[in-house]
Amino acid sequence: EDKVVQSPLSLVVHEGDTVTLNCSYEVTNFRSLLWYKQEKKAPTFLFMLTSSGIEKKSGRLSSILDKKELFSILNITATQTGDSAVYLCAVVNAGGTSYGKLTFGQGTILTVHP
Amino acid sequence: KAGVTQTPRYLIKTRGQQVTLSCSPISGHRSVSWYQQTPGQGLQFLFEYFSETQRNKGNFPGRFSGRQFSNSRSEMNVSTLELGDSALYLCASSLLAGGTGELFFGEGSRLTVL
Numbered sequence: 001e002d003k004v005v006q007s008p009l010s011l012v013v014h015e016g017d018t019v020t021l022n023c024s025y026e027v028t029n030f031r032s033l034l035w036y037k038q039e040k041k042a043p044t045f046l047f048m049l050t051s052s053g054i055e056k057k058s059g060r061l062s063s064i065l066d067k068k069e070l071f072s073i074l075n076i077t078a079t080q081t082g083d084s085a086v087y088l089c090a091v092v093n094a095g096g097t098s099y100g101k102l103t104f105g106q107g108t109i110l111t112v113h114p
Numbered sequence: 115k116a117g118v119t120q121t122p123r124y125l126i127k128t129r130g131q132q133v134t135l136s137c138s139p140i141s142g143h144r145s146v147s148w149y150q151q152t153p154g155q156g157l158q159f160l161f162e163y164f165s166e167t168q169r170n171k172g173n174f175p176g177r178f179s180g181r182q183f184s185n186s187r188s189e190m191n192v193s194t195l196e197l198g199d200s201a202l203y204l205c206a207s208s209l210l211a212g213g214t215g216e217l218f219f220g221e222g223s224r225l226t227v228l
Contacts, residue, residue: 031213042118042204042219043157088157092213100212101170102147104157 002027006089006105014113017079021087021108024071029095033065033072036088038107043088046074079112086110116141118207118220126226132193135223139186139207145169146188147217148180151202160203163188164211192225200227 003026013019025033032050036043047056052067060079065072076083086107093101119138127133139146147162159172163182180190186207192199202224206217 034213034217036219041221045216045218048216090157094212099170100162100214101172102149102159102213102217104149104159106156 002091002093002101002103004089004091004103004105006087006108008108009106010109010111012111012113013079015080017112018075018077019079019110021074021076021089021110022071023073023089023105025089025091025103025105026070027091027093027103029093030067031092031094031100034090034092034102035063035072035074036090038086038088039084046087076110079110081112081114084110084112118205118218120203120205120220120223122223123221124224124226126228127195128228129195129197131195132191133195133225134189134191135203135205135225137188137190137205137207137220139188139205140218143207143209143218144186145208145211145215146182146186147206147208148188148190149204149206150174151204151222152200157204160190162211169211195227197227200225 007022035046047063049065055064060077063074090102090104145164148160151157161171162169166182182188202222204222206219208215
């Protein structure tokens with residue numbers, strides 16, 4: 001069974017700090033790894049990672065995948081109170097009866113204080 | 115461009131009843147997937163539909179079913195409701211099937227079973 005473990009489960013920082021969120025996974029047939037941000041409403045897409053070692057970047061957020069060690073990190077620099085949210089990591093299975101199935105981690109709750 | 119629309123947003127049912135939830139995807143998207151989100155289990159994949167066909171299914175009992183119509187709108191049904199079915203049910207649409215495209219989530223239907 002596919003599995004995704006995120007750490008830490010929660011994190012409290014002050015504005016301006018840099019944070020690193022971790023996601024390790026086990027999947028029978030890896031297609032991609034996704035990061036989402038969830039505030040009070042629907043999760044919103046951040047990144048899709050398919051290739052190892054290539055950093056994806058969007059403003060203050062960046063993410064990288066290590067397919068050999070089966071993990072990904074999401075970095076947020078110069079955090080702002082608007083970054084407070086649950087960050088979700090998911091892997092997509094590419095094979096057989098699990099084709100296209102997403103498995104999510106428990107999420108990391110990030111709280112940024114002013 | 116209208117986003118993913120889920121109805122109803124909130125509903126309360128009693129044990130043993132059944133419920134039908136609706137999801138209208140973004141125009142042009144043919145893939146609709148459903149997820150159950152609870153505090154204890156996080157986000158769990160229910161099933162995905164593409165062009166009216168169920169592509170894959172998560173590890174949920176047969177009480178959970180779904181369908182997709184020719185206009186890509188999807189419904190999910192839960193029969194013989196149990197207390198443990200209380201959750202936020204999220205629908206996501208995508209241009210491509212099998213987790214190959216970005217998922218756009220609706221705001222969810224919050225089901226409470228008494």
